Amino acid sequence: MSYFRENIERMVGYVPGEQPTDPKVVKLNTNENPYPPSERVLATLASVNAEQLRRYPDPTAVMFRETAANVLGFSPEQIICGNGSDELLNIATRAFVGPQGLMAYPVPTYSLYRTLAHIEDAGFVEIPFGPDWSLPEELYSTGAKLTLLCNPNAPSGTMIETDEVSHLAKKLDGVLIMDEAYVDFADNNCLELVDKHKNVLILRTLSKGYSLAGLRFGYGIGNRKLIAGLNKVKDSYNCDALSVLLATEAISDQEVMRENARKVRDERERLSERLQAVGFEVPESQANFLLARMPAGCALTAKQLYKQLKERDVCVRYMEQTHLADCVRITVGRPEQNETLLQMMRQVGVEI
Amino acid sequence: MSYFRENIERMVGYVPGEQPTDPKVVKLNTNENPYPPSERVLATLASVNAEQLRRYPDPTAVMFRETAANVLGFSPEQIICGNGSDELLNIATRAFVGPQGLMAYPVPTYSLYRTLAHIEDAGFVEIPFGPDWSLPEELYSTGAKLTLLCNPNAPSGTMIETDEVSHLAKKLDGVLIMDEAYVDFADNNCLELVDKHKNVLILRTLSKGYSLAGLRFGYGIGNRKLIAGLNKVKDSYNCDALSVLLATEAISDQEVMRENARKVRDERERLSERLQAVGFEVPESQANFLLARMPAGCALTAKQLYKQLKERDVCVRYMEQTHLADCVRITVGRPEQNETLLQMMRQVGVEI
Numbered sequence: 001m002s003y004f005r006e007n008i009e010r011m012v013g014y015v016p017g018e019q020p021t022d023p024k025v026v027k028l029n030t031n032e033n034p035y036p037p038s039e040r041v042l043a044t045l046a047s048v049n050a051e052q053l054r055r056y057p058d059p060t061a062v063m064f065r066e067t068a069a070n071v072l073g074f075s076p077e078q079i080i081c082g083n084g085s086d087e088l089l090n091i092a093t094r095a096f097v098g099p100q101g102l103m104a105y106p107v108p109t110y111s112l113y114r115t116l117a118h119i120e121d122a123g124f125v126e127i128p129f130g131p132d133w134s135l136p137e138e139l140y141s142t143g144a145k146l147t148l149l150c151n152p153n154a155p156s157g158t159m160i161e162t163d164e165v166s167h168l169a170k171k172l173d174g175v176l177i178m179d180e181a182y183v184d185f186a187d188n189n190c191l192e193l194v195d196k197h198k199n200v201l202i203l204r205t206l207s208k209g210y211s212l213a214g215l216r217f218g219y220g221i222g223n224r225k226l227i228a229g230l231n232k233v234k235d236s237y238n239c240d241a242l243s244v245l246l247a248t249e250a251i252s253d254q255e256v257m258r259e260n261a262r263k264v265r266d267e268r269e270r271l272s273e274r275l276q277a278v279g280f281e282v283p284e285s286q287a288n289f290l291l292a293r294m295p296a297g298c299a300l301t302a303k304q305l306y307k308q309l310k311e312r313d314v315c316v317r318y319m320e321q322t323h324l325a326d327c328v329r330i331t332v333g334r335p336e337q338n339e340t341l342l343q344m345m346r347q348v349g350v351e352i
Numbered sequence: 353m354s355y356f357r358e359n360i361e362r363m364v365g366y367v368p369g370e371q372p373t374d375p376k377v378v379k380l381n382t383n384e385n386p387y388p389p390s391e392r393v394l395a396t397l398a399s400v401n402a403e404q405l406r407r408y409p410d411p412t413a414v415m416f417r418e419t420a421a422n423v424l425g426f427s428p429e430q431i432i433c434g435n436g437s438d439e440l441l442n443i444a445t446r447a448f449v450g451p452q453g454l455m456a457y458p459v460p461t462y463s464l465y466r467t468l469a470h471i472e473d474a475g476f477v478e479i480p481f482g483p484d485w486s487l488p489e490e491l492y493s494t495g496a497k498l499t500l501l502c503n504p505n506a507p508s509g510t511m512i513e514t515d516e517v518s519h520l521a522k523k524l525d526g527v528l529i530m531d532e533a534y535v536d537f538a539d540n541n542c543l544e545l546v547d548k549h550k551n552v553l554i555l556r557t558l559s560k561g562y563s564l565a566g567l568r569f570g571y572g573i574g575n576r577k578l579i580a581g582l583n584k585v586k587d588s589y590n591c592d593a594l595s596v597l598l599a600t601e602a603i604s605d606q607e608v609m610r611e612n613a614r615k616v617r618d619e620r621e622r623l624s625e626r627l628q629a630v631g632f633e634v635p636e637s638q639a640n641f642l643l644a645r646m647p648a649g650c651a652l653t654a655k656q657l658y659k660q661l662k663e664r665d666v667c668v669r670y671m672e673q674t675h676l677a678d679c680v681r682i683t684v685g686r687p688e689q690n691e692t693l694l695q696m697m698r699q700v701g702v703e704i
Contacts, residue, residue, distance in 0.1 A: 003497075003527045003551060004581045005450045013584035016411045027407075036402035045400060050388035053397075053598070055379075056565045059368045083435050083568075086587045094471060098357045099451050112588075119446060119585055145355075175355045199355060213408045214593035216435075229356045232365035233471055235438045236464075241566030242594055246405070 007121035014115040028331040029317040033211035035260040038253040057241035064248045077224045085205040085218030095233045096146045097122045104144035110154045133158035145174040152182040155329040157285025169197040178202045182287035184209025210250040217247040268332045289331045308348040359473035366467040380683040381669040385563035387612040390605040409593035416600045429576045437557040437570030447585045448498045449474045456496035485510035497526040504534040507681040509637025521549040530554045534639035536561025562602040569599040620684045641683045660700040
């Protein structure tokens with residue numbers, strides 16, 4: 001006999017990527033930004049006093065919402081803050097879907113979506129991406145209460161054009177979440193859809209573009225009515241005082257974020273070319289990682305490559321999913337980290 | 353037409369206490385500890401570097417769990433960390449209850465419990481405390497999947513004895529959560545019940561005893577099976593790197609926590625006596641606040657008292673609930689803050 005609900009008893013929890021603590025490991029497995037956050041964030045951290053720790057934080061993070069609204073061209077009432085964008089995904093499944101509801105999303109994608117459906121005991125429809133990671137037609141007509149589109153998509157790094165997303169939003173009866181976790185590394189984004197479609201919610205994070213994965217801070221942008229409803233579901237003090245303070249400083253410093261993103265993008269192109277030159281199949285990435293399908297005829301499987309790199313202190317991501325079993329996902333690191341990766345690949349027998 | 357589930361559309365969100373930012377306000381409304389956290393916490397904060405912000409945190413906060421296990425006499429596998437104990441309450445309703453399930457708790461109590469039932473679309477049974485805030489008999493036989501006992505209770509500050517709680521745990525078919533948010537100010541706690549009953553989960557927070565409300569860090573203690581199941585429901589990176597680090601330092605410094613708690617307790621007794629001397633009815637509190645029922649024959653209502661104190665920059669908590677409409681809840685402050693409170697009460701016509 002179990003104290004847990006059946007759906008919880010049955011499910012396997014989401015397995016996050018490894019977090020090796022040894023500083024000598026070249027960590028290219030969980031899509032952290034390889035560059036440090038803005039110096040202004042660290043200066044603000046140094047100014048924190050005991051009183052800010054002692055007292056409850058502002059429940060709705062007004063400081064961040066006002067700053068982000070200003071930076072992005074929205075009103076603060078169109079923004080909700082979360083303990084990472086994961087929490088906002090979590091809140092959205094509870095607010096829009098529920099156990100009677102249906103979620104839909106193209107796959108392969110961020111595997112947390114399925115975990116959230118399991119937790120909520122919701123139905124879910126997983127529709128394979130079309131050729132070249134195009135948007136599958138079937139996504140238009142699932143009847144889902146919540147459709148999720150990770151854009152740029154993880155783990156492919158590919159992106160659906162804004163016009164096409166707009167078309168999708170218009171056709172859907174339910175809510176469309178654009179998970180823009182990686183958008184700071186992309187050419188475009190879907191912000192303009194927020195004021196165009198009342199069912200669009202855009203999720204963002206400070207983990208990637210702003211180099212603050214340790215902070216757990218994300219935010220959502222949508223029309224006021226969507227945001228007001230989501231606020232009812234969130235824990236009242238979901239963002240701690242330090243994260244609100246540091247996230248506000250980080251988003252104020254667009255220049256540093258853009259400069260870091262530019263460096264990552266340059267390096268992404270270089271690394272992609274190098275991998276393709278030896279036969280890896282790499283879709284065009286708009287994110288800070290590459291999905292690399294093993295070269296035809298390579299003596300190693302993707303899993304072997306992952307393991308052998310790991311033994312050499314280079315950590316990439318291997319995902320044991322049907323469609324990705326012959327791929328590794330590689331976070332774009334600093335030039336010297338990427339060089340180490342390529343060198344170790346050579347060492348284990350990949351001809352680079 | 354709404355995009356939200358009916359239960360969400362219908363519900364009113366939890367309303368947290370006001371968080372006035374003006375430093376001249378004597379803030380006695382949301383039960384913060386009036387003393388600052390351990391100096392060791394601040395020293396650790398000063399040591400944080402960019403790398404700790406850039407990288408993802410440890411998903412299960414091993415550092416904190418090992419330290420807390422050691423301090424409290426458990427194993428790390430018996431502990432789960434949360435973004436405040438509010439998040440753990442949230443996780444528990446999803447893990448144990450669900451829309452088909454029932455929650456039960458004696459009232460008046462922490463009003464978040466009802467909000468969580470609304471969000472989960474769960475049933476809930478609210479049973480009034482017996483005379484002198486005793487445990488109501490009916491709580492033994494609700495058939496609830498989750499029974500919640502805030503102990504010491506908010507907003508009364510009263511406490512149910514461990515033996516009685518043990519008896520309750522034994523009789524219940526479902527899980528019993530002891531919400532021990534205020535236990536650091538109490539004579540006893542229910543930790544011994546964790547190894548005695550496999551359905552007991554104890555929730556704690558660093559917000560009160562450890563003066564870290566701004567940090568959002570709580571933890572739960574239960575048997576390994578309970579903890580393993582709850583881990584499936586929590587967001588993978590639910591605690592940020594800074595909070596794990598600072599919470600670990602805070603719980604290591606039991607001496608400062610105990611010394612602060614001692615001062616609060618002394619002041620609690622003094623303040624309670626002063627209030628009772630002029631006719632307030634104040635149940636014996638084991639927490640860091642007092643529930644004060646207006647003196648019979650007082651010219652002011654509790655709401656008027658709350659408002660007039662607020663105009664004088666003293667903020668206490670007024671709760672517009674049926675059974676508490678003639679009460680205010682007063683956080684025990686530092687001696688000079690409590691003196692200001694009493695002085696302002698005199699000024700608005702309460703004869704002290």
